[in-house]
Amino acid sequence: MSHDDDGLPARRRFLAGGAAAAAGALTGGLAPSRGRAAEAGPPDIPEWMKVPGADVGSQTYGTPSRFESGVIRNVPQRLKQYLSASSRTPLQDLDGIITPNGLFYERHHGGVPDIDPARHRLMIHGLVETPLILTMDDIRRFPSESHIHFLECSGNPGFEALNGRTASDLVGLVGCAEWTGVRLATVLREAGLKPEARWVVAEGADAAALTRSLPIEKCLDDALLVYSQNGERLRPQQGYPLRVLLPGFEGNMSVKWLRRLNVTAEPAYSREETAKYTDSMPDGTARQFTFVMEAKSIITRPSGTQRIAAGFNEITGIAWSGRGLIRAVEVSVDDGRTWQAAALQAPVLTRALTRFRLPWTWDGRPTVIMSRAIDETGYVQPSFAALTAVRGLKSFYHNNAIVPWRVAASGEVTNGYA
């Protein structure tokens, strides 16, 4: 973001500039520097009280304060290419359970298409009574629903090279939003399912024509065709104008830019459900159709690259489970020797991020802190050692292990895996 482009009309910019020159503080082109700026406490009257602020409507689509310009998607550096790649949600900079749309993680397989919704079409065919073609206007005429759910990439993170510095580096391929659309079941029934329907092959209108086979039980349960996220139309990075959302299932199945639903008796066995998104085991086999994202949590504050002071610190983080509700989150502040129940912030919603908190008084001695989630099925988030004892280090997908954070005597927090 350019700090020069602050949306002020020229006259106001001049006025503000004059006042700022007098106050000697407003530094139009400089990045904010918390350390050097003079404190705006009593007895001084801060300069932003001495001139009118920006006009109403000076930003027709609002953006965060320029002082928050560091809160951005976490884009890996020096990838071989950026068409099939991912960027991560900056989990450590966010509060609550809703991920802002502009910060929601991305995973694309052939870039982000620029789709004209007036020209976009959804075709439903295969084992249906009446194959259909629907416009976006048609789809928005169906009865609509809104639900809050997390969405998570299945490789979040892998099992190797867990050397990320921040919570985002390690587990940033997750976000949570209020999704609005129509039940997939409603649209499938509009075409009329034949009795032998068992799978729905969903295909995107991107350059990868990404294809996944969705089990019919999920399609007729809580699956949605989504056109809005957090109250506004989907962003292009999230599948504009139409995507699938399968709550609790690995993100790759929630096909973006949806153009086609082929109702079938068998899976397509597409590249994305054979060569990729299968979990390699130590014996050389690969688990296939590993849909559910199991219970997981991470402490987002204090977390890697942050620095704390001795005394009171609130520990907070997020927990989620693809199998339903988070029943409890336990936190250890002594490297896993003892665990305490964290408080869960309402609302606690099924297959949604759940915010947890634990008040903590740090005595200033080095330690390791970590959290573990327990979901409504009784499943307990495993340690990395317990998980890899079963799955080895080559599974790549579905690592939901506990994330440890090391706290040094200096208060510096670092990755406990590294």
Add this chain to the structure above:
Amino acid sequence: MATPRHGALIGAVILLGITGLAQGTAGLAQGAAGSTEGAAGSTEGAKRYGLGRPARAEEIAAWNIDIDREGRKLPPGRGSVVHGRAVFEAQCASCHGARGEGGLGDRLVGGQGTLASNAPIKTVGSFWPYAPTLFDYIRRAMPMNAPQSLSDDDVYAVSAYILNLNGLVPDDAVLDAGALGAVRMPNRDGFVPDPRPDPGR
């Protein structure tokens, strides 16, 4: 929403377990509760809203590109290993290497016998379970800078060349729907169902 079929709609909706439906329709829902709907997959009792239009056969054919694992949906056409090499060198080698050894794009060749080792190499030859999936993926997504630009004949040819590089078809092979579907991939039986949750407690 007030249509002659409204009651049937509410019945279907309740059976689907939708929550939060407008309370004003509760009475209608009660009245329709007796008209039950069949199991998943049945159309009996399903509400139709009259939205969209029927898809014509030629429209379906134009978009219906997913290929099943047996290759029953493979299109007409054919391609040789020899032609596939020329197409590969022109369209694929810049990312996947001259002989499929990988680069900007995935490695495509080799790795057979490594899957149970500490350094598994997952390629078309070592890992992919079904040859028709190769046709499906190349046609829909490759080359990455110009997907859906190759003819079906060229896709057969490139598929044949990649299989040949992996030692799975001979140098003089010409693949069509039947021949591609008949290629047995080494790792065909290497996939297992999801046994989670694990580890247990």
